[in-house]
Amino acid sequence: MLSPSFLSWLSRPLLLLLLLSPWPIWAQAPAEVPPTGTPGSRDCPEACACAPGGQANCSGRALPTVPEGLSLRVRALLLDHNRVRALPPGAFVGAGALLRLDLRENGLRRVHARAFWGLGALRQLDLSANQLEALAPGTFAPLRALCNLSLAGNRLARLEPAALGALPLLRALSLQDNELSALAPGLLAGLPALNALRLRGNPWACGCALRPLCAWLRGHPRPAPEAETLFCLSPGRLAPSPLTAFPDAAFSHCLQPLSARDLAVIYALGPVSFLASLAVCLALGSVLTACRARRQRAAARCPRRPQNLGPGWASPAHSGAVGVPPPPPGSAY
Numbered sequence: 054m055l056s057p058s059f060l061s062w063l064s065r066p067l068l069l070l071l072l073l074s075p076w077p078i079w080a081q082a083p084a085e086v087p088p089t090g091t092p093g094s095r096d097c098p099e100a101c102a103c104a105p106g107g108q109a110n111c112s113g114r115a116l117p118t119v120p121e122g123l124s125l126r127v128r129a130l131l132l133d134h135n136r137v138r139a140l141p142p143g144a145f146v147g148a149g150a151l152l153r154l155d156l157r158e159n160g161l162r163r164v165h166a167r168a169f170w171g172l173g174a175l176r177q178l179d180l181s182a183n184q185l186e187a188l189a190p191g192t193f194a195p196l197r198a199l200c201n202l203s204l205a206g207n208r209l210a211r212l213e214p215a216a217l218g219a220l221p222l223l224r225a226l227s228l229q230d231n232e233l234s235a236l237a238p239g240l241l242a243g244l245p246a247l248n249a250l251r252l253r254g255n256p257w258a259c260g261c262a263l264r265p266l267c268a269w270l271r272g273h274p275r276p277a278p279e280a281e282t283l284f285c286l287s288p289g290r291l292a293p294s295p296l297t298a299f300p301d302a303a304f305s306h307c308l309q310p311l312s313a314r315d316l317a318v319i320y321a322l323g324p325v326s327f328l329a330s331l332a333v334c335l336a337l338g339s340v341l342t343a344c345r346a347r348r349q350r351a352a353a354r355c356p357r358r359p360q361n362l363g364p365g366w367a368s369p370a371h372s373g374a375v376g377v378p379p380p381p382p383g384s385a386y
């Protein structure tokens with residue numbers, strides 16, 4: 054039996070652990086927000102300089118991690134030119150009112166899928182000039198208010214639609230200067246408000262995988278200012294081709310993705326053809342049986358050539374009663 058005092062003794066270090074944890078997701082209870090306050094007070098991370106508008110300037114301070122002490126009064130967090138190599142889960146918890154986050158030039162390599170939890174108000178996120186090679190699915194999912202995202206100057210060779218997710222308000226996306234050769238088909242579909250897409254400086258490969266991007270560029274001819282200067286490289290050719298030179302007809306040889314109707318037909322065809330062949334077999338079987346029974350009845354009525362019946366035809370009357378005669382000799386069952 055555990056006594057209450059034992060429990061409280063047990064929970065004390067646990068509580069301490071929770072409070073000291075660098076990523077206190079559970080400690081997200083919104084602190085009281087004083088309407089006014091002096092800049093550089095306890096609401097400002099120690100390593101940074103805070104301005105009255107809610108700007109925490111932590112630029113260029115060789116910080117290895119996101120500074121602690123973020124509060125709801127921080128509206129813009131300038132963390133550019135530091136040494137934040139990885140963002141752990143809940144890295145910005147406590148800064149739920151953040152509108153702008155600048156993480157340029159940190160040598161950032163890893164962003165945990167839950168790093169941006171709690172940043173539902175964020176509108177501008179700059180992750181440019183880092184070392185990102187991949188982004189986990191759901192990384193940007195909490196950023197429902199995001200308008201402007203820069204991933205320029207990283208090492209992204211692939212960008213899955215699940216990493217961006219659905220960002221209903223995203224207007225500007227920069228993927229410039231990465232290692233992308235194609236955009237995944239669903240990627241642009243989740244970004245209905247997008248009108249500025251920066252794509253230069255990627256090794257786009259001319260081919261079917263480029264179809265969604267070319268279609269998007271045709272649908273947004275003006276807002277993508279550098280569309281004319283985008284090129285893709287064909288495997289066999291040396292000269293790059295401009296992306297805008299591909300009409301949709303150029304992709305006519307590409308396999309169309311199956312529509313919902315096609316899929317429905319395919320799924321229905323399986324069971325239907327199975328049932329149909331079953332019915333055909335049953336019908337054929339009963340016709341055969343009926344024919345045989347008829348022949349037997351005819352043979353029973355005029356038993357003129359009994360020598361033709363093999364040993365299996367023991368008693369015509371008996372087999373007629375059963376309905377299914379035994380096989381004649383030599384028939385392969």
Ligand SMILES: *[C@@H]1O[C@H](CO)[C@@H](O)[C@H](O)[C@H]1NC(C)=O
Nearest residue numbers: 102108110111112113114131
């Ligand atoms: C942030 O602080 C640095 C000096 O630490 C300064 O050079 C820079 O201009 C500041 N940035 C802004 C936006 O105030």
Ligand SMILES: *[C@@H]1O[C@H](CO)[C@@H](O)[C@H](O)[C@H]1NC(C)=O
Nearest residue numbers: 177179201202203224225249
């Ligand atoms: C997005 O942010 C970048 C700087 O971070 C700025 O240069 C650009 O104009 C912004 N775009 C939009 C559409 O707000």
